[in-house]
Amino acid sequence: MDLAHIGATPKGGVRRIALTDEDRQGRDLVLHWFHEAGMAVRIDEVGNVFARRAGTDPAARAVATGSHIDTQPSGGKFDGNFGVLAGLEVVRTLNDRGIRTRAPIEVAFWTNEEGTRFTPVMMGSGAFAGVFDVARILGEKDLAGLAVGDELERIGYRGTQACGEVPGGMFAAYFEVHIEQGPVLEAQGLPIGVVQGALGQQWYDVTVTGMDAHAGPTPMGLRHDAMLGTARMVEAVNRIALAEAPDGRGTVGFVQVTPNSRNVVPGEVRFSVDFRHAQQTGLDHMDAAMRREFAAIADAGRLQVAIAQVVKFDPCAFDAACVGSVRRAAEALGLPCMDIVSGAGHDAVYVARVAPTGMIFVPCKDGISHNEIEDALPEHIAAGANVLLHAMLDRAT
Numbered sequence: 001m002d003l004a005h006i007g008a009t010p011k012g013g014v015r016r017i018a019l020t021d022e023d024r025q026g027r028d029l030v031l032h033w034f035h036e037a038g039m040a041v042r043i044d045e046v047g048n049v050f051a052r053r054a055g056t057d058p059a060a061r062a063v064a065t066g067s068h069i070d071t072q073p074s075g076g077k078f079d080g081n082f083g084v085l086a087g088l089e090v091v092r093t094l095n096d097r098g099i100r101t102r103a104p105i106e107v108a109f110w111t112n113e114e115g116t117r118f119t120p121v122m123m124g125s126g127a128f129a130g131v132f133d134v135a136r137i138l139g140e141k142d143l144a145g146l147a148v149g150d151e152l153e154r155i156g157y158r159g160t161q162a163c164g165e166v167p168g169g170m171f172a173a174y175f176e177v178h179i180e181q182g183p184v185l186e187a188q189g190l191p192i193g194v195v196q197g198a199l200g201q202q203w204y205d206v207t208v209t210g211m212d213a214h215a216g217p218t219p220m221g222l223r224h225d226a227m228l229g230t231a232r233m234v235e236a237v238n239r240i241a242l243a244e245a246p247d248g249r250g251t252v253g254f255v256q257v258t259p260n261s262r263n264v265v266p267g268e269v270r271f272s273v274d275f276r277h278a279q280q281t282g283l284d285h286m287d288a289a290m291r292r293e294f295a296a297i298a299d300a301g302r303l304q305v306a307i308a309q310v311v312k313f314d315p316c317a318f319d320a321a322c323v324g325s326v327r328r329a330a331e332a333l334g335l336p337c338m339d340i341v342s343g344a345g346h347d348a349v350y351v352a353r354v355a356p357t358g359m360i361f362v363p364c365k366d367g368i369s370h371n372e373i374e375d376a377l378p379e380h381i382a383a384g385a386n387v388l389l390h391a392m393l394d395r396a397t
């Protein structure tokens with residue numbers, strides 16, 4: 001609640017976009033809390049921040065947690081911020097109880113998870129995992145032409161730690177606790193989701209080409225109506241994803257009609273397709289079904305269709321041992337839980353490429369996120385933080 005004062009919006013949300021003055025103030029406050037908890041702070045070349053509580057074994061690699069404190073333009077208090085502050089609470093609890101761990105404990109926050117001002121999304125964790133080249137990231141510009149590197153410099157967070165390097169060696173384990181951002185846990189009445197992995201994603205740009213024609217003189221049977229073909233393709237996307245239940249997702253969220261005039265049969269439509277699935281075979285099925293159905297719809301409507309795949313994230317399966325630590329922690333605490341798959345991207349998905357990783361979900365009100373009214377119950381927030389504590393202790397003692 002204190003962090004949410006920085007960039008607070010009238011409807012109770014937060015606007016703290018990456019590398020703005022508000023982001024700087026949020027970062028400064030969390031660093032102040034890290035220092036108060038006696039942690040040593042490092043900042044890397046892309047502004048990722050790592051705070052370490054020393055362990056007793058100088059040879060042990062750190063057990064880490066983290067998330068992000070940047071938000072959407074009209075974001076909520078909990079997305080990302082909960083995970084970072086839960087990590088801080090783990091350290092405060094260890095301090096209060098005088099518990100020393102064998103392995104160091106680290107709490108990280110990653111630069112620009114949201115990707116709203118600078119692309120790509122999950123920028124800091126992606127650079128850490130070697131998915132993005134550091135020089136390329138530092139040169140990425142926002143719509144005003146301001147570069148990531150210059151903005152990091154301006155807010156005082158262009159660090160010197162080499163991106164992707166961890167003193168003493170890569171994390172022995174990484175855990176991230178996050179609100180679910182979906183409705184499943186709330187619907188099941190469960191406080192904890194044991195996250196198995198994240199859905200793979202394939203995004204497409206589709207162009208349907210017909211012919212512009214006058215809406216009056218052109219009889220129905222003689223049209224090349226790109227919008228009608230598109231409507232049938234949107235329906236097909238829905239049907240294709242339903243056939244891959246429960247883990248298939250298919251969404252058309254962007255449509256651009258040309259010439260977009262009420263008395264012209266549309267000659268061209270561009271639209272997006274977003275397919276997600278937990279298995280690559282599922283994505284392959286949906287890809288093949290889409291190509292087959294779109295071709296048939298185009299043929300029947302005397303249209304041309306062009307499909308370009310523009311984004312691809314492989315399905316991510318989290319580390320079995322880390323997932324096991326999360327499940328045992330929930331069970332030991334007497335917290336009812338279920339296995340769940342993340343439909344959204346998270347920093348943990350990139351960290352999973354370089355370190356054994358697991359995630360913990362807690363419910364959020366009505367499953368709503370990326371919205372100022374995003375909310376979560378204190379008992380669920382506490383449950384998630386306690387599971388994080390015990391999962392980290394499982395690996396760090």
Ligand SMILES: [Zn+2]
Nearest residue numbers: 068079080113
């Ligand atoms: Zn998030």
